[in-house]
Amino acid sequence: MDVKTAFLNGHLTEDVYMVQTEGFVDPKNSNEVCKLNRSIYGLKQASRSSNIRFDQKIKEFGFIKNEDEPCVYKKASGSCVTFPILYVDDILIIGNNLPMLKDVKSWLGKCFAMKDLGDAAYILGIKIYKDRSRRLIGLSQSTYSDKVLKRFSMQDSKRGILPMAHGTILNSSQSPKTNEEKKKMERVPYASAIGSIMYAMLCTRPDVSFALSIKSRYQQNPGESHWAAVNNILKY
Incomplete structure (x- = not known):
């Protein structure tokens, strides 16, 4: 799944101001500046703030962050297990229960503007191949x-x-x-x-x-x- 305009999702903890955008300047208050409520592209804290927001939302759905790999999360319920893996604005979701996978996608879709890219074939240039008859999954470069x-x-x-x-x-x-x-x-x-x-x-x-x-x-x-x-x- 792809998060659309991911860096616009973060909430700022600092007071950040910017000049009024060209074409949207208030003629009566042209000398005033705008205070940002959310992160925007170009801010040095944009990527971190968007990651914090994702971390908060995915944990609200019951996921636990992996201590060794902070971009990997896990949720288990009985024999069902799901792993969302985040890389900037790309999310790879792996699991052994289709209804749970759909629930995760639905939850993320409510929290962020998302695009479902279907079954993963490549991630970061790495090919993902599956042999369903043997219940195997592999990676190739x-x-x-x-x-x-x-x-x-x-x-x-x-x-x-x-x-x-x-x-x-x-x-x-x-x-x-x-x-x-x-x-x-x-x-x-x-x-x-x-x-x-x-x-x-x-x-x-x-x-x-x-x-x-x-x-x-x-x-x-x-x-x-x-x-x-x-x-x-x-x-x-």
């Missing part, structure tokens, strides 16, 4: 992975079996020592590759976390051996 491979000219590389080859040893002694070696490695997008892989790791690929943690140690002064090891993750 294949499109993102393809873009990353093209960015680092690895799209035609032979696919690797492991994110880190058995027996691989990396240490600081493999870092560039001469000025010539350092200049050569300065042209290598080592940190960019690490960051690109890290996003996939956080979202859908925890299997590369150990290998990535090892390679991340050498971002300050990577050598050819370190870069080859990063390429091994990309191939995988």
Whole structure:
């Protein structure tokens, strides 16, 4: 679901004033300013105030905020459980009971101007696929992975079996020592590759976390051996 004009939903706790909007200036009081009752786009507290408003309303319906992930909420009733997941103005609702899902949508629709986008197929560029016959749900970043491979000219590389080859040893002694070696490695997008892989790791690929943690140690002064090891993750 999409929250329309989400940043206009927040209530301000501070006194905020603005000049009268062009085209709506009161001729009799042109020197006066307007006091805002709600947040508007452009205010530094707009996103926070809208998030606080959502938090209040979703809790009124009986949801509990996850302590580790503050944008994830949960409501359980017997064997029925529902999870609304908020990202700025997008809400992904997951549950195992259709009537409860409809109730949540109805409640949110009463609190905010909403647009129901139907069954979720993508969220933040992550594909959501479902196998109803096996009662499975999964996430895929294949499109993102393809873009990353093209960015680092690895799209035609032979696919690797492991994110880190058995027996691989990396240490600081493999870092560039001469000025010539350092200049050569300065042209290598080592940190960019690490960051690109890290996003996939956080979202859908925890299997590369150990290998990535090892390679991340050498971002300050990577050598050819370190870069080859990063390429091994990309191939995988």
